[in-house]
Amino acid sequence: xxxxxxxxxxxxxxxxxxLSFRFIDNDYLFFAGYVVLQYVVIATAWNVLGGYCGYVxxxxxxxxxxxxxxxxxxxxxxQSPGDVFPEFLLGPMQWIFPxxxxxxxxxxxxxxxxxxxxxxxxxxxxxxxxxxxxxxxxAVVLETFIVNWPFVGGSRGAYxxxxxxxxVFGTFIQYxxxxxxxxxxxxxxxxxxxxxxxxxVGFATIRDDELAAEASGVPTLxxxxxxxxxxxxxxxxxxAPFPFxxxxxxxxxxxxxxxxxxxxxxxxxxxTTSWIGPMVGALILSTLQxxxxxxxxxxxxxxxxxxxxxxxxxxxxxxxxxxxQGWTARRNKS
Amino acid sequence: MSQIMGEPVTxxxxxxxxxxxxxxxxxxxxGGFVALDTVDLSVPAGQRLGLIGPNGSGxxxxxxxxxxxxxxxxxxxxxxxxxxxxLPAHQRARLGLARSFQLPRPFRSMTVAENIRVPLIxxxxxxxxxxxTSSELEDRCLEVLSLVALQDKAKKSPLDLTQVEMRxxxxxxxxxxxxxxxxxxxxxxxxxxxxxxxxVALLIRMNQRGVTIIMIEHIMRAVMAFSQRLVxxxxxxxxxxxxxxxxxxxxxxxxxxxxx
Numbered sequence: 001x002x003x004x005x006x007x008x009x010x011x012x013x014x015x016x017x018x019l020s021f022r023f024i025d026n027d028y029l030f031f032a033g034y035v036v037l038q039y040v041v042i043a044t045a046w047n048v049l050g051g052y053c054g055y056v057x058x059x060x061x062x063x064x065x066x067x068x069x070x071x072x073x074x075x076x077x078x079q080s081p082g083d084v085f086p087e088f089l090l091g092p093m094q095w096i097f098p099x100x101x102x103x104x105x106x107x108x109x110x111x112x113x114x115x116x117x118x119x120x121x122x123x124x125x126x127x128x129x130x131x132x133x134x135x136x137x138x139a140v141v142l143e144t145f146i147v148n149w150p151f152v153g154g155s156r157g158a159y160x161x162x163x164x165x166x167x168v169f170g171t172f173i174q175y176x177x178x179x180x181x182x183x184x185x186x187x188x189x190x191x192x193x194x195x196x197x198x199x200x201v202g203f204a205t206i207r208d209d210e211l212a213a214e215a216s217g218v219p220t221l222x223x224x225x226x227x228x229x230x231x232x233x234x235x236x237x238x239x240a241p242f243p244f245x246x247x248x249x250x251x252x253x254x255x256x257x258x259x260x261x262x263x264x265x266x267x268x269x270x271x272t273t274s275w276i277g278p279m280v281g282a283l284i285l286s287t288l289q290x291x292x293x294x295x296x297x298x299x300x301x302x303x304x305x306x307x308x309x310x311x312x313x314x315x316x317x318x319x320x321x322x323x324x325q326g327w328t329a330r331r332n333k334s
Numbered sequence: 335m336s337q338i339m340g341e342p343v344t345x346x347x348x349x350x351x352x353x354x355x356x357x358x359x360x361x362x363x364x365g366g367f368v369a370l371d372t373v374d375l376s377v378p379a380g381q382r383l384g385l386i387g388p389n390g391s392g393x394x395x396x397x398x399x400x401x402x403x404x405x406x407x408x409x410x411x412x413x414x415x416x417x418x419x420x421l422p423a424h425q426r427a428r429l430g431l432a433r434s435f436q437l438p439r440p441f442r443s444m445t446v447a448e449n450i451r452v453p454l455i456x457x458x459x460x461x462x463x464x465x466x467t468s469s470e471l472e473d474r475c476l477e478v479l480s481l482v483a484l485q486d487k488a489k490k491s492p493l494d495l496t497q498v499e500m501r502x503x504x505x506x507x508x509x510x511x512x513x514x515x516x517x518x519x520x521x522x523x524x525x526x527x528x529x530x531x532x533x534v535a536l537l538i539r540m541n542q543r544g545v546t547i548i549m550i551e552h553i554m555r556a557v558m559a560f561s562q563r564l565v566x567x568x569x570x571x572x573x574x575x576x577x578x579x580x581x582x583x584x585x586x587x588x589x590x591x592x593x594x
Contacts, residue, residue, distance in 0.1 A: 214423035217457030
C-alpha cells in the first residue's frame with residue numbers, strides 16, 4: 001500500500017473513532033482514549049530505536065519528561081512574560097505568548113530530539129546492556145536537573161490550568177484527544193515509512209550485525225543518530241500535552257517508571273519488527289490498564305504489565321505479530 | 335627472497351607504479367601485544383594474492399586494518415591512490431574495498447536476496463548517487479546470487495543455508511558492492527574437499543571479472559591453486575613475499591610452520 005493511501009485510511013479510522021466517541025458523548029472515553037493513544041505514540045517511539053535498530057532504551061521516561069517540562073517552561077513564560085523578558089522585548093513576546101498547544105508539542109519534539117542527538121552521540125559506541133544502563137542514567141540525570149530547577153516547579157511541581165471550554169471541540173479534553181489522535185496517526189505513518197525505506201533496511205542491518213553493516217557500506221553511526229533523534233522527538237511530542245491533561249506535574253509523575261516499563265513492554269508484547277506491533281501492544285495493554293484501573297485498582301496496572309511482559313518474553317519472544325506470522329506461515333504450508 | 339627470521343621484508347614482489355593497495359609501515363597493538371609490526375604490502379590491480387601465516391600471526395588484524403573494522407596506529411593504507419586509514423569502514427566500502435568475514439555474518443532477519451540488497455543500496459547506490467528502482471534491485475540481486483549459484487535460495491532465510499552456502503552468501507554480499515579489491519578472510523575453513531574447489535573456482539571467476547583479490551587461507555591446496563603471489567605473516571611481520579612455489583620452500587616459512 002502506498003503511503004498516501006495508508007495515511008488516508010488511518011486518518012479515516014481515527015476520524016471515525018473520534019466521531020463515535022462524540023456520539024456516545026461521555027468525557028471519560030476521551031480521558032481514557034487520550035492515555036491509550038499516548039501509549040501508541042510512546043510505544044512507536046521506543047520501537048524506532050529498540051525494535052528497528054536493536055538498541056534498548058530504558059530512559060524513555062526521561063524523553064517523555066523533556067516534552068512535559070518543555071511545555072511547563074513555555075507555559076510559565078506565558079503566565080508572566082514581564083518577569084522573563086526585558087522591556088523592549090515585552091511587546092512582541094506578549095503577542096507570541098502564550099503559545100498554542102500544537103506549537104508546544106512541536107517544541108517538545110525539538111528539545112527531546114536534540115537530547116536524543118546528544119545522548120546518541122555520547123552513548124551509541126556502547127553496545128547492548130551498557131547502552132541500556134547509560135539511557136537509564138540519562139533519565140536520572142534529567143530528573144535531578146528538573147528537581148533543582150525552580151522555574152519549572154522543582155520538586156514542588158507545577159500547575160497548568162487548561163481552559164474549560166474551547167471552540168469547535170467543546171470540552172478541552174476533546175481537543176487534547178484529537179491532538180493525540182493526530183500524533184498517533186503521524187507517528188504510525190512515520191514508523192511505517194521508515195520501515196519500508198532505505199533507512200529501515202539500514203536500521204535492520206544495525207540490529208542484525210553492525211560490523212557486517214559497515215562492511216556493506218551502511219553508515220551505522222549516522223543512522224543510529226537518526227534513530228535516536230526520531231525516537232526522542234516522538235517521545236517528546238507524546239509528553240508535551242501531558243501537563244494540560246493532568247493539570248499538575250511533579251518530577252515523580254513525569255519521570256514515572258511506568259513510562260519506561262510500558263514503552264518496552266508494549267512493543268515486546270505486540271512485536272518489534274514492524275509498526276503494527278507497538279500499536280497493537282499499546283492498544284491492548286493500555287486499554288486493559290484503563291479497564292483495570294476503573295474496575296479493580298490503579299495499583300494493579302504495572303503488575304499486569306509486568307506479568308504479561310514476562311509471559312511474552314518466555315512464550316512468544318516475537319510478540320503477537322510473531323505469533324500471527326507463525327500461524328499464517330503454518331496455515332499456508334498445510 | 336629469503337630473509338633472516340624476524341626481519342620484516344620491505345621490498346615487494348611486484349613493483350608497479352600505481353598499486354591498487356599500498357600499505358606502508360602498518361602497525362597495530364592490542365595493549366602490550368604487537369599484532370602488526372611495520373607491515374609493508376603493495377598489491378597491483380588484478381592480482382590474486384594469497385596471505386598465509388600461523389594462527390595469531392596478524393592476518394585478520396591486517397584485514398581489519400585495511401577494511402576499517404580496526405584502525406591502525408602507525409603507518410598508512412593507500413587505496414586507489416587515496417589515503418584511507420582513519421576513514422570509517424563504510425566509506426572504504428564505498429571506495430571499492432570489500433571483505434568477507436571469517437565467520438559468516440549474514441543479516442539474520444532478512445532473506446538471502448535482502449542481504450544482497452544492502453550493499454546494492456548502501457554501497458553501489460551511494461557511490462553513484464543514484465538509487466536503483468525496486469525491480470532493478472531485484473534483478474541485480476538475482477544476478478549476483480546466480481554468480482554463486484544461490485539464486486534458488488533467494489527467498490530463504492540465511493539461517494536455513496548450509497555452511498558452504500553461507501560462505502557463498504558472504505562472498506556474494508561482498509561482490510554485490512562491485513569492489514575493486516575483495517578480501518576473502520578464511521572463506522573455506524571447515525569445508526569439504528569439493529566445496530573448497532567450488533569456492534576457489536568462484537574466486538578465480540571473480541578475479542577474471544577484474545576484481546583484485548586477497549585470499550587469507552589455511553588450506554594450502556586452495557592457496558596454491560589460487561595465488562599468483564604469496565605473502566607470509568608471522569607474529570605480525572611479513573617474512574616472505576613472492577611466487578607461491580618459491581615462498582613455500584623458503585626456510586623461514588618452513589621454520590615458522592614446523593617450528594624448526
